[in-house]
Amino acid sequence: MPMTDNSAGKIGAAPEGARARDRLALLTADNAAVPLPASVQAITAILLAALLIALPWLGLGYRFLSIAITTLYTAIGLYGLGLQFGQAGIMSVGHAALMGVGAYASAILSVQLDLGFWTSLPFAMALSAIVGGVIGLPTLRVGGQHYIIITFCFCALFVIVLTNGGTFTGSATGLDVGSVTPLPGINFDKLSNNYYLVLAALFLALAATHLIGISRYGRTLRAIRENEQLARSVGINVDLHKLGVLMVSGLFAGLAGVLQLYYLRHISPTLFGAFPSLYLALMVMLGGARYLYGPLIGAVIVNFLPEVLNLDPVDSRIAYGVCLLLVILLLPGGVGAGIKNIYCAIAGGSVTQGGGANGRA
Amino acid sequence: MRQLGLGLAMAAAGLAMALQAARADEELPIGVVAAQSGSFVSAGNTIVGAANLAAQQINDAGGIKVGDKTYKIKLYIRDNRTDVNVSIAAARELVNDIGVKAIWGTETHDFSVSMAKIIGPAKVLQFSGNSSLGAVLDDTAVADDGWLHYTFQSEPQEWQRSGSTAKGVLSLLTPQLKSPPKHSVVFVGNDATGQYLSSHYVKALEAEGQKVDLVQYPPDTTDFSPLLTRIKGMKPDIVHFWYNGDSTLTAFPQALKLGVAPSYFLFGVDPGIYQERSLKADVPVTLSCVPVCWGSSPYPEVKQYFEKYFGLGAAKGPQSSVSLLYYDYFFWYAKALEKVGKIDDPDAVVAELLKSDYKGVVSPVPLVFNKHHQVTFATEVCMVEPNTSDQFKCAVEQPPAAPPPGDNGG
Numbered sequence: 001m002p003m004t005d006n007s008a009g010k011i012g013a014a015p016e017g018a019r020a021r022d023r024l025a026l027l028t029a030d031n032a033a034v035p036l037p038a039s040v041q042a043i044t045a046i047l048l049a050a051l052l053i054a055l056p057w058l059g060l061g062y063r064f065l066s067i068a069i070t071t072l073y074t075a076i077g078l079y080g081l082g083l084q085f086g087q088a089g090i091m092s093v094g095h096a097a098l099m100g101v102g103a104y105a106s107a108i109l110s111v112q113l114d115l116g117f118w119t120s121l122p123f124a125m126a127l128s129a130i131v132g133g134v135i136g137l138p139t140l141r142v143g144g145q146h147y148i149i150i151t152f153c154f155c156a157l158f159v160i161v162l163t164n165g166g167t168f169t170g171s172a173t174g175l176d177v178g179s180v181t182p183l184p185g186i187n188f189d190k191l192s193n194n195y196y197l198v199l200a201a202l203f204l205a206l207a208a209t210h211l212i213g214i215s216r217y218g219r220t221l222r223a224i225r226e227n228e229q230l231a232r233s234v235g236i237n238v239d240l241h242k243l244g245v246l247m248v249s250g251l252f253a254g255l256a257g258v259l260q261l262y263y264l265r266h267i268s269p270t271l272f273g274a275f276p277s278l279y280l281a282l283m284v285m286l287g288g289a290r291y292l293y294g295p296l297i298g299a300v301i302v303n304f305l306p307e308v309l310n311l312d313p314v315d316s317r318i319a320y321g322v323c324l325l326l327v328i329l330l331l332p333g334g335v336g337a338g339i340k341n342i343y344c345a346i347a348g349g350s351v352t353q354g355g356g357a358n359g360r361a
Numbered sequence: 362m363r364q365l366g367l368g369l370a371m372a373a374a375g376l377a378m379a380l381q382a383a384r385a386d387e388e389l390p391i392g393v394v395a396a397q398s399g400s401f402v403s404a405g406n407t408i409v410g411a412a413n414l415a416a417q418q419i420n421d422a423g424g425i426k427v428g429d430k431t432y433k434i435k436l437y438i439r440d441n442r443t444d445v446n447v448s449i450a451a452a453r454e455l456v457n458d459i460g461v462k463a464i465w466g467t468e469t470h471d472f473s474v475s476m477a478k479i480i481g482p483a484k485v486l487q488f489s490g491n492s493s494l495g496a497v498l499d500d501t502a503v504a505d506d507g508w509l510h511y512t513f514q515s516e517p518q519e520w521q522r523s524g525s526t527a528k529g530v531l532s533l534l535t536p537q538l539k540s541p542p543k544h545s546v547v548f549v550g551n552d553a554t555g556q557y558l559s560s561h562y563v564k565a566l567e568a569e570g571q572k573v574d575l576v577q578y579p580p581d582t583t584d585f586s587p588l589l590t591r592i593k594g595m596k597p598d599i600v601h602f603w604y605n606g607d608s609t610l611t612a613f614p615q616a617l618k619l620g621v622a623p624s625y626f627l628f629g630v631d632p633g634i635y636q637e638r639s640l641k642a643d644v645p646v647t648l649s650c651v652p653v654c655w656g657s658s659p660y661p662e663v664k665q666y667f668e669k670y671f672g673l674g675a676a677k678g679p680q681s682s683v684s685l686l687y688y689d690y691f692f693w694y695a696k697a698l699e700k701v702g703k704i705d706d707p708d709a710v711v712a713e714l715l716k717s718d719y720k721g722v723v724s725p726v727p728l729v730f731n732k733h734h735q736v737t738f739a740t741e742v743c744m745v746e747p748n749t750s751d752q753f754k755c756a757v758e759q760p761p762a763a764p765p766p767g768d769n770g771g
Contacts, residue, residue: 061454061458062450062453062454062456062458063450063451063453063454064450065453066446066450067447070446070450163551163552163556164551171553171556172551172553172554172555172556172557173470173496173553173556173557174471176474189482191453191457264445264446264449264475265475266471266474266475268470268471268553270471270552271445303446306447312397312398312399312440312442313398313400313442313443313444314398316442
C-alpha cells in the first residue's frame with residue numbers, strides 16, 4: 001500500500017542517506033526530550049554537591065556515613081551500567097563481576113607485588129575495561145536477552161574461578177588489603193576522609209556521564225540504542241561504539257570495585273556473585289538509567305530503604321520487587337523520571353516519559 | 362504548706378537516692394553484631410541469645426566490680442542482616458557513636474575480618490566464634506601493633522577440632538561396621554568456611570589412616586542427589602557431611618534414600634534436632650555439635666545452661682549449641698576487667714585474658730587462650746543406634762597434641 005502521508009512523501013523524495021539521517025534526527029530529538037533549564041540543572045548540581053559534601057558534618061553518625069560510602073561506590077559502578085544500558089541500551093546482570101575484576105586485580109597486585117591503592121587503581125580499571133570489552137564481544141552477534149544471559153554466565157563463572165583459585169585469589173576466604181595509601185596530610189583511615197575519597201570519585205563519574213551524555217559520542221550511543229540498523233546505515237561503526245561503551249562501563253566498574261575493596265579491606269567471591277549483580281540491575285532500573293542522577297537515586301533507595309524502614313533482607317526483597325513493579329508500570333523511566341515529571345508539573349512544562357536521554361535531566 | 366514541704370523533701374530524698382544508685386551502677390557498653398535476619402540468622406540468633414543470658418546473669422549477680430565502681434552490662438545488639446556492609450556500618454556505630462568496650466560477633470569469616478579492621482584500631486575487644494579466623498591469627502596479626510591484637514577466637518584451632526572429631530567418629534563407627542573403615546568421603550559446602558574447615562578435617566582423617574575423597578557442593582544447593590550418586594559410585598565406608606548443619610539436614614535424607622554409604626557422620630547436627638525431626642537410619646550415624654550438644658550432653662553445667670538458654674525463648678535449632686561459643690567469654694571478660702581494675706585499658710585486659718584461665722560451661726577443663734588468641738577444648742561426638750531417633754551413645758574426645766602431618770596449624 002503506497003504511503004500517502006505528506007511527510008513520508010517528503011522523506012521518500014530525499015536521497016536514501018539523507019532520509020535515514022532525518023529519521024535518525026527525529027528519533028534522537030524525540031529521546032532528547034525536555035532538557036531542564038540550565039539554571040535548574042546548575043542549582044540541582046550545586047545543591048546536591050553541597051549536601052553530599054556537608055554530609056559528614058551533619059552529625060548523622062558513623063553508621064549513616066558507612067552506609068553512605070557503600071551507596072556512593074555502588075553508584076559509581078551503576079554509572080557504568082547506566083551508560084551501557086541507559087545510553088546504548090545494553091543491559092547486563094553481571095556487573096558486580098566486573099566490579100570484582102577491578103577489586104581482585106587491585107587486591108592481587110597488593111598481595112603479590114605490594115602495590116598500594118593509587119598504583120594499582122589504573123591497572124585495575126584498565127583490566128576491568130578490557131574484560132568489559134571482551135564480555136561485550138558477543139554483543140556484536142547477539143543482543144537483548146541473549147547478552148543478559150551471557151553476562152549472568154560470566155558472573156557465575158567468575159565466582160567459580162575465584163572460589164577455586166587457590167592462594168592466588170584467596171579461594172572462598174578471599175583476600176585482605178591494607179588502608180588506602182595516605183596523601184600528604186590526609187589519612188584515609190579516618191571515615192570522613194574515606195567518604196570524601198569515594199565522593200570525589202563519584203563526582204568524576206557524574207561529570208564523565210554528563211559529558212558523555214551531551215557529547216556527539218553520547219548521541220551516537222543513543223542512536224544505536226534506538227535503532228541499530230538505522231545507525232549502521234548512516235555510517236556509524238556500531239560494533240566499535242558498543243565495545244567502546246562496554247569498556248567505559250568497565251572503567252567505572254573497576255573504579256567502584258577498587259573503592260569497595262579498600263573500604264571493606266577484605267573481599268571474597270560472594271560479593272561479586274549473582275545476587276549483587278541483580279541488585280545493581282535493580283538499582284539502575286529503579287533510579288532511571290537515562291537520568292544523570294538516576295543511578296545515584298537507585299543506589300540510595302536500595303542501600304537506605306532497609307535502614308530507614310528497618311526491613312530485614314526478606315522484607316527488603318519483597319519491597320524492591322514491589323518498587324520495581326511500580327516503576328515499570330508507572331514510571332518506565334525510573335524514579336529519576338518521576339522526580340523530573342513532578343518538577344515539570346510544578347513548573348508547568350511538558351513532560352516526556354522516559355526522556356532525558358541527553359543525560360542532563 | 363507543711364505537706365508541700367514534706368512532699369518536696371521526700372522528692373529530693375528520692376532524687377538523691379536515684380542519683381546515688383545511678384552513680385553506684387555505671388554502664389558497661391558491649392556490642393553484639395549478629396545476623397538476626399538473612400541467610401545466617403540461625404547462627405546469628407544464638408549469639409544474641411547467649412549475650413542476653415550472660416548479661417542478665419552478670420547484672421542480676423550485682424554487676425562487674427571494677428575498682429571502686431560497679432558496672433552493669435548494657436548490650437547494644439545490631440542486626441547485620443547477613444550483609445557485610447551492614448556489619449561494617451554496625452561496627453562503626455558501636456565503636457565510634459556508642460563507644461562500646463567490646464564486641465561479640467559476628468558469625469562469618471568475611472564479616473568478622475572486615476569488622477576487625479575497624480574494631481582493632483579503635484582498641485575494642487572482639488570475641489568471634491569463627492574457627493576460620495585461624496587462617497589469619499598469626500604472630501604478626503596478634504602482636505601489640507597487629508590488626509588482630511584485640512580479637513579473640515572463641516573456638517578451638519581447626520586442626521584440634523578436626524582431630525578430635527575424626528578420632529571420635531572413627532572410634533564410634535568402627536565397632537558398628539563389618540570391617541574397619543578405610544575410605545571416607547568428606548561432603549562439604551564450597552564456601553570460605555567449608556574450604557577452610559575441610560582442609561583440616563581431610564588431613565585429620567588421613568592421619569587416622571583413611572583414604573579421603575573431598576566432594577564440594579555449591580552453597581545454597583538443595584538437590585544433592587547428583588553429587589550423592591557420584592559419591593555412591595566411589596563406594597565409601599563413611600560419608601562425612603561436614604560443616605553446614607542446615608545443608609546437612611537437607612542432604613542426609615537424600616543420601617539415605619539413595620543408600621550412598623554404610624555409615625554417616627553429620628557435623629553440626631545436634632542429637633536434639635535428630636530426635637525432633639524423627640530422623641531414622643538403618644545404618645550407624647554419628648553426630649557432632651559445635652561445641653557441645655544441647656540434645657545429649659554429659660555435662661550437668663551444659664544441661665543447666667541450655668535449660669536457661671531455651672527458657673529465655675531461644676529457638677531449638679541445628680546451631681543452638683553455637684551459643685556456647687559466646688556465653689563463657691562474657692564472664693571471662695568480666696573477670697579480666699575486675700582483675701585489671703579499670704575498663705579503659707584494653708591492652709591490660711588483653712594481657713590479662715592471655716595469662717588467665719576460665720572454667721566455664723563449654724569445657725570441664727578451664728579455658729586458656731594461646732598466643733594466637735585461640736582456645737582449646739574437647740569435642741562431643743554421638744552415635745545414633747540404627748533404626749532409632751532417640752538412642753544416643755556419646756563420647757567426649759580430647760584434641761590431639763599436635764597438628765597431623767601436612768597441616769600447618771591454624
